[in-house]
Amino acid sequence: MSAGGARIGPNAVLQLIAVLDHAEGRRVRDRVLAGLRLPAPDSGMIPEGEAVAAHRALRAALPERADALLVAAGEATAEYILRHRIPLAAKLVIRALPKPAGARLLARAIERHAWTFAGSGRFRVAGFAPLVFELDGNPLVAEGKPCLWHAAVFRRLFSALVWRGCRVEEVECAGLGGGVCRFVVRAG
Numbered sequence: 001m002s003a004g005g006a007r008i009g010p011n012a013v014l015q016l017i018a019v020l021d022h023a024e025g026r027r028v029r030d031r032v033l034a035g036l037r038l039p040a041p042d043s044g045m046i047p048e049g050e051a052v053a054a055h056r057a058l059r060a061a062l063p064e065r066a067d068a069l070l071v072a073a074g075e076a077t078a079e080y081i082l083r084h085r086i087p088l089a090a091k092l093v094i095r096a097l098p099k100p101a102g103a104r105l106l107a108r109a110i111e112r113h114a115w116t117f118a119g120s121g122r123f124r125v126a127g128f129a130p131l132v133f134e135l136d137g138n139p140l141v142a143e144g145k146p147c148l149w150h151a152a153v154f155r156r157l158f159s160a161l162v163w164r165g166c167r168v169e170e171v172e173c174a175g176l177g178g179g180v181c182r183f184v185v186r187a188g
Contacts, residue, residue: 032057077149103158104128138181169183
C-alpha cells in the first residue's frame with residue numbers, strides 16, 4: 001500500500017491526545033495539535049498522514065517533553081489493546097503457556113495485526129531467540145530520534161502477558177540512519 005492511501009489505527013493519535021490532556025492540559029494539547037484533523041473516539045482506521053502529523057507536531061512543539069509523552073502514549077495504546085482488542089481467553093492462554101511459547105504466540109498475533117500500527121510500513125517477526133521485530137518503512141519514524149512509541153507498545157504488551165518487567169531495545173532505527181527499525185524484546 002502506498003503511503004498516500006495507507007491507514008493506521010486511531011490509537012496512534014487518540015492515546016496521544018489523552019496523554020497530552022493528562023500531562024500538559026487541554027490548552028497545551030490544543031496548541032500542539034492545532035490545525036490537525038483529529039480522530040473521533042469511535043474512529044475506525046485513519047489516514048496514516050494524520051498520525052504522522054500528530055507525532056511530528058508533538059516533537060516540534062514540545063521537543064524537551066516529546067520522548068516521555070510518546071512513551072506514555074505507547075503505553076496507553078497497549079493498555080487499550082489489552083482492555084479492548086485481546087480476548088480474555090487469548091490472554092489466559094498466553095499467560096498459561098511456557099514463556100517462550102507465550103512470547104511466540106503474542107508475537108505472531110502482533111504480526112497478523114501489524115496493519116493497525118505499521119501503516120505503509122512492513123512489519124515482521126525476524127527471530128525468536130531473542131525475539132526480534134522489524135518495521136521497514138516505519139511511517140512514525142522521526143529523523144534523529146528512536147521509535148519510542150512502538151517500543152513502549154511492545155514493552156507494555158509483553159510485560160502484561162509474558163515477561164513482567166521485560167525490556168524492549170531498538171537496536172537499529174531508520175530515524176537514526178538504520179535501514180529498518182529493529183526491536184529486540186527480552187525477559188526482564
